[in-house]
Amino acid sequence: MFSVTKIEYLMVYTHGGLPIYSKCFGHFCQTAFKNPELLTGLLSALESIPPTLGDGLSLEAVKMGYTTMRFSKVMPGGQSVVIGLSEDDLATAEAVFNGVKQLFELDKFKDVDWGYVRRDIVDAFTQELVDRVLVDVMHERGGFHDECPLGDMCPMHTRADTADSRGIWSIIRSKYDELRRRMRAKMGE
Numbered sequence: 001m002f003s004v005t006k007i008e009y010l011m012v013y014t015h016g017g018l019p020i021y022s023k024c025f026g027h028f029c030q031t032a033f034k035n036p037e038l039l040t041g042l043l044s045a046l047e048s049i050p051p052t053l054g055d056g057l058s059l060e061a062v063k064m065g066y067t068t069m070r071f072s073k074v075m076p077g078g079q080s081v082v083i084g085l086s087e088d089d090l091a092t093a094e095a096v097f098n099g100v101k102q103l104f105e106l107d108k109f110k111d112v113d114w115g116y117v118r119r120d121i122v123d124a125f126t127q128e129l130v131d132r133v134l135v136d137v138m139h140e141r142g143g144f145h146d147e148c149p150l151g152d153m154c155p156m157h158t159r160a161d162t163a164d165s166r167g168i169w170s171i172i173r174s175k176y177d178e179l180r181r182r183m184r185a186k187m188g189e
């Protein structure tokens with residue numbers, strides 16, 4: 001049967017686990033909210049990806065709820081890319097990894113210290129990543145749109161310039177805790 005692969009989420013972070021950019025682009029963040037085991041699974045998978053792995057597609061496809069997650073260490077600098085696709089689609093995963101790799105190789109990004117980065121650089125990186133790389137990669141695969149209904153409030157949304165010195169997994173975890181608190185407050189518990 002014909003099915004179109006969708007990018008459900010993308011996470012880019014430093015060798016030390018600090019976020020560069022991450023977000024979901026579908027309903028994964030909400031599915032994980034309703035499904036604590038899925039969230040725990042995702043966060044512990046992220047946390048346990050060994051920083052010492054070499055280049056390339058170092059992990060087999062991991063089933064994460066309705067998504068297939070793949071991981072790659074894209075640069076000698078050790079930046080990592082995690083992608084969740086709606087299908088087990090190696091070709092699309094590789095196209096995304098290559099696109100991100102080329103982005104890091106651009107003059108304006110290749111010497112950036114993502115631990116101490118200015119907002120305009122993260123803006124430029126994010127814009128090229130989402131509006132160019134993902135759009136180009138998905139152009140002949142059904143197109144790319146950010147369909148997450150929470151927009152920038154998506155709990156999987158992280159950026160290097162607004163993050164403190166915590167790992168991407170603990171930032172996402174506390175965003176979910178915050179979301180949960182707000183939901184409870186709304187329901188008057």
Ligand SMILES: [Zn+2]
Nearest residue numbers: 024029148154
């Ligand atoms: Zn989301």
